[in-house]
Amino acid sequence: METRELRYFVAVAEELHFGRAARRLGIAQPPLSRAIQQLERRLGAELLERTSRSVTLTEPGAVLLREARAALDAVEAAERRTRRAAMPNQALVLVAKAGAAGELLAKLLDAYAAEPGAVEVDVQLCGIAEQERMLRDGRADVALLHRPFDSTVGLDTEELSTEGQIVVLPAGHPLTGSPGVRRADIAALPGLPLPRWPTADGTYPDGPGPEVRDHAQLMQLIALSRTVAIVPESARTQLRGDVVAVPLLDAPLVTTVIAWPPHSRSRALAGLVRAATRL
Amino acid sequence: METRELRYFVAVAEELHFGRAARRLGIAQPPLSRAIQQLERRLGAELLERTSRSVTLTEPGAVLLREARAALDAVEAAERRTRRAAMPNQALVLVAKAGAAGELLAKLLDAYAAEPGAVEVDVQLCGIAEQERMLRDGRADVALLHRPFDSTVGLDTEELSTEGQIVVLPAGHPLTGSPGVRRADIAALPGLPLPRWPTADGTYPDGPGPEVRDHAQLMQLIALSRTVAIVPESARTQLRGDVVAVPLLDAPLVTTVIAWPPHSRSRALAGLVRAATRL
DNA sequence: ACCGCCGATACCCGCGGGGTATTGCTGCCC
DNA sequence: GGGCAGCAATACCCCGCGGGTATCGGCGGT
The missing domain is CATH 3.40.190.10 (Periplasmic binding protein-like II)
Known part of the structure; x- marks a missing residue:
């Protein structure tokens, strides 16, 4: 399977409309129809239920939508991380929720900056629920997340602090x-x-x-x-x-964790995580 | 980036030899050279250091090798899981180390089989360190792993038992x-x-x-x-x-965990995990 | 009944991926 | 040191496939 096919399928599965999906992809509708048919033939699975009035996902289609998004994120991450590795000054991108973890973040940045060999840390503040995606598709290297609110599925984490x-x-x-x-x-x-x-x-x-x-x-x-x-x-x-x-009084405890994508421990990231766990 | 390009790069990066890589891919050497050059141009990064006698990975190349493997695994997993979702009788594939976790596994299978709505469980026994890969590329749905020997990075887990x-x-x-x-x-x-x-x-x-x-x-x-x-x-x-x-007397404790790929909780898998945690 | 919307089909074109032949470089061996 | 062998790069050609336009067929709504 080529990423192009996955992108096409995701577009159709999200729009549930071949015409709109084609417009979004910047191609005409007929090649898109053919590409999806070809994909279905090769997978031996009906991915979409079409009538002339509506398009709906079948169950294998829903599976592919989920998996294709993850796979496309992984491909995008590969591209972004390779580009970054080729740049001369490689800053670590840390993403945190705007307005949360302020004090801890300041202490962490100070502690890491004092380490020998520390690189620049580019702090990105973003909205809720966007952090996981940024880690997954390579836009960020490391995040401060809050359990139990943020999902840490598929990420490596170290607990930093727990509070009421x-x-x-x-x-x-x-x-x-x-x-x-x-x-x-x-x-x-x-x-x-x-x-x-x-x-x-x-x-x-x-x-x-x-x-x-x-x-x-x-x-x-x-x-x-x-x-x-x-x-x-x-x-x-x-x-x-x-x-x-x-x-x-009876609130669930909130744990702040530092999280990063698995298998991505560069030297700089390892240093930051070490500094964080020593806080 | 297309998966074809990633496959090509991985082949060259692993063989460190364009001719052998081309043979492995079933294509001729010149198109492979061109494809890699094109990839390097698009990424704006030198991935391989070539002399007429040897090929070595640059640092961005090493990053891409790691990331490309993960991305290709994700694409392969998408394909396999979609195919499986289209099959009529969907057995769960559970992978365990041959000779390990025997009794626990037997109890788990019994407990799950007794649940309403239980599907067939296909038990695969494989060698050490192959389990993680099978989970990652979609050949298996769930595994019994042993901490601290097996890496559970990037997987969801539930602890089942701890022993000396x-x-x-x-x-x-x-x-x-x-x-x-x-x-x-x-x-x-x-x-x-x-x-x-x-x-x-x-x-x-x-x-x-x-x-x-x-x-x-x-x-x-x-x-x-x-x-x-x-x-x-x-x-x-x-x-x-x-x-x-x-x-x-002073051995580190071994924890048996049940592990599955993140974001992949089908109903059947959820049932198996539930049965496991109730053991 | 007719119109309009939408996905599928038919058919054509051009680009790019793949092939063969060859060059150019370099380390090695006699 | 010159010739040779091995390897990546270049030159050049071709055809398959991805993409475009035109059109059809089916179905719902008015």
């Missing part, structure tokens, strides 16, 4: 100064539903809370009394003046 | 019946060096011990007083009459 969580409320909320609340109390707060974060595919789950996509937006919405949030304790130092925090 | 280890000696050896020995005692045994197992690339490390590649061969060599072995306790029940075992 706090509830962030609008300033002046009745619970301000409370010695501690429970999850059930938060869920029952009148008019303050928990926010909805985008899932891996970029869509939002259903629910009453507002849709948020980054930390600043979340804080703004809290200050406006539109929502509340449960965040790791370490985020307390970064809170704005118009929100307050109270401890959450 | 024992030393297997020729029958009649002076240590027979000893209440327990230490690693230092074993290393110092006159004329009984520890065996050498093949590494991931199929070669053997240097050392005094005999080369072994499977369990039966190892037992035979022990019975012949050519070597000794350190194996998990559970292997005791499978020992032949002409060898004896004594406990090893």
Whole structure:
């Protein structure tokens, strides 16, 4: 199988429409139809169910969609990493969630910079759920993730720290100064539903809370009394003046881990991981 | 990048000889030379250092070799898994080391078979260090691995059991019946060096011990007083009459884990993992 | 019943991947 | 030191295949 075929199939499987997929790929529709037919013949599997009005995935098609995405990511990663290896000054790309792990990240960068042979570290702050993809397709070398929120499937990790969580409320909320609340109390707060974060595919789950996509937006919405949030304790130092925090007693512990793609331990990456585990 | 280019590069990088690589690929040498040049141009990286007498990998070339193998495995896995998904009766392929994990495996198969909706399980016994590759390229769905011997990088795992280890000696050896020995005692045994197992690339490390590649061969060599072995306790029940075992007091604990490729939890696999964790 | 949408088919073209023949370089051996 | 052998690169040709346009066939909606 050639990557071209995989790209074609992924386009059709995502669009579920040959015409749109062809436009997205920058080719005409007929060659795309043929390519998919050829792929189906070679695999001996019907990948798509077509009527003249709709295209749907069969079960083998769903399997291939998942696998093809992973394979294309691996190919893309090979390309990117080779390009990077050929560059003269090879910075490590570290990706972290904007607004999270701030203090730990600063300490890590300091500790690593003090090591002999440390290379430049290029810190990329990105949205939720984008980190895993960046690691997988070679755009990033290493990430700071938070268990149990982020999936670490298929990545190598080292645990860095574990902490409790706090509830962030609008300033002046009745619970301000409370010695501690429970999850059930938060869920029952009148008019303050928990926010909805985008899932891996970029869509939002259903629910009453507002849709948020980054930390600043979340804080703004809290200050406006539109929502509340449960965040790791370490985020307390970064809170704005118009929100307050109270401890959450029965929150699951949050573990910050440093994660990197398997089989990719360059010297520089190994040094960074070593510095991280010594914090 | 197309998989064809990756296959070509891997062949040349492994053979370090354009002629042999071309023969292995079933094409002539000139198109292969051109394809590699084209790849180098597109990546903007010199991958191979050629003189008229030798070909060597550059550092970006070494990166690409590693990444290309992973990418090709992913593509191959996509193909195999799609084919399998299209077959009517989809057995789960479980791979275990021949001669290891025997009892646990039997219990696991029984427990899973008793579950509702259980599918057939195709047990493949293979040599050391081949299991990971079979999982990665889609020939197997799930494996029983032994930490810390097997690498579980890039795989999802669940721990099943932890046990100590024992030393297997020729029958009649002076240590027979000893209440327990230490690693230092074993290393110092006159004329009984520890065996050498093949590494991931199929070669053997240097050392005094005999080369072994499977369990039966190892037992035979022990019975012949050519070597000794350190194996998990559970292997005791499978020992032949002409060898004896004594406990090893300071051995690292061996953990048997069930492992599967990330993002590949079919219903059947999930059932098997569930049955395993309930053992 | 007709129109419009969409995937499949028919047919054509040009590029690029693959082949053979040859060159050019270099280490080795007599 | 000159000739030879081995190997990658170059030159040149060809055909298969990937891609394009035109068209068909089937089906749903109005």
